[in-house]
Amino acid sequence: MPIRVHDTRRRIKVDFTTLEPGKVSMYVCGVTVYDRCHLGHARCYLAFDLIHRWLEVSGYDVNYVQNFTDIDDKIIQRANEINGDWTALVDQNIEGYYEDMDALNILRADHYPRCTEYVDDMIRITEDLIEKENAYVADDGVYFHVDSAPEKFGQLTGQSIEAVRSGAGGRVDGTGSSKRDHKDFALWKAAKPGEPTWDSPWGPGRPGWHIECTAMSLDYFEREFDIHGGGHDLRFPHHEAEIFQGECHTGHSPVVHHWLHNGFVNIDGEKMSKSLGNFWTIQEILEKVDAMVLRFALVNAHYRSPIDMNESLLNDAERNYNRLLSCYVAALKACGSPDPVPLPPADITSNQPLVKSLGLLEKMAEGFAKALDDDFNSREGVAKVLGMVREISRGLQSGLDEADMNAFAHYGVDLLEETAGRVLGVLPTREIALAEPEEDPRRTEIADQVEALLLRRGEARAAKDWPQADAIRDELVALGVVVTDTASGPEWDLV
């Protein structure tokens, strides 16, 4: 079955095709590195990480390019607020970007070009656009003339030129810009005092934002490529500007074969923004929430839907993630010998519990693949994984004989690693999953005391002296210890 993707330009799901069989060229707009990444960035790069992973698992060799915008008004402004050293600011935030993305288990792209390394290309493309009469030189820079290719307008947002003219009419005056028409956008900005500049045929200045992505994507992929991704907000004007630039420059249409856009993150029903004060950086949120739980929460939504981040969503995610994790750990521990006996053939209609269970699991695995094939529906994928978790947990408790249990556990581990691990990226490594929790000094400190209390509680329980047993448990609670009675005796942990 082919992979289906929702293409913003065509506004429908289409069969995913590639220019070259078995290979995918993918460009995703990266961050402007004037600050640390926020939750919205996490959502975006996680969405494309998932797409990246699923395409690879489906047998494609993905060439994934994601840029850093390392020169921009905000960077200059932020640098001026500190000490004016914009290169240091940029380097520091790029480092922070990798740190945040690594924490979220986001696989690295193949290439991370920086805009400032491509200024020559941007100048070359701008010259070409001037030559082709799609762009013109004005007092304060070079502009793309949108009316030179009106048929390309509104391809991602469906808006007509007339509508935008009337809608935005009042807002473009008084900017001091010398562009001919308010729809036109800057390809090159003439230098302003105190700003970093590059030399160009139009004097010193710096590139416009839109031309950066065109220059970098075309450098890697020449004249056309398979996937262009980014946040929903980039459709207009940024991505439409790229269509103008790329298609006029290459004379080729389309340059981008599939436009993919991820949905936004809202906080408690409101748009996340600095002015509303509900703005979370990844660093901040990871102080409160485990990175894997955050990843689980984000992956438990379709990449195109808006997501409302709130406490209950995170609580749900934490609960479900823990369920997945304890099932995985239980299955790992049940894997005795490394060479499991062969399992009976799966059959969902069988009366034999093991055979039927394998049938159910097989069906869920198929459903998982089907969900991901259908526009990377990771939410449906998570639902299938949770179904597997239930079935595997049940199987592990079903009293199979040792050989079957071992084989079933291996099967379960493989299944979870393939789906929750390799595709969704929400499973820790085996080593980490099985590692004993690090000895908390607090735990060691009170261990003897707790053991003594547990011994007394055990005696009380044996004597069926429940009030006494509960009183001792209350004492333990006061110490910050929670007790869980299991078949093999009580276990305790710090709250």
Next chain:
RNA sequence: GCACGGAUGUCGGAGCGGUUACGUCGGGGAUUGCAAAUCCUCUUACCUGGGUUCAAAUCCCAGUCCGUGCUCCA
């Protein structure tokens, strides 16, 4: 105003022509002295009005309400 997307059980949120989404909440049960954890199970919902169909939450038409974009933004 224009454009794009939504409207599903207590709630969050899949599905998008016939089949259990999943989770949360609530009810019952197994296990447990009780609790926790785990497992089983029940409640069976699809904005309004028309239409197409043997069959519609799912397709078509009309309407209502909501979100987002049109300005730097993932």
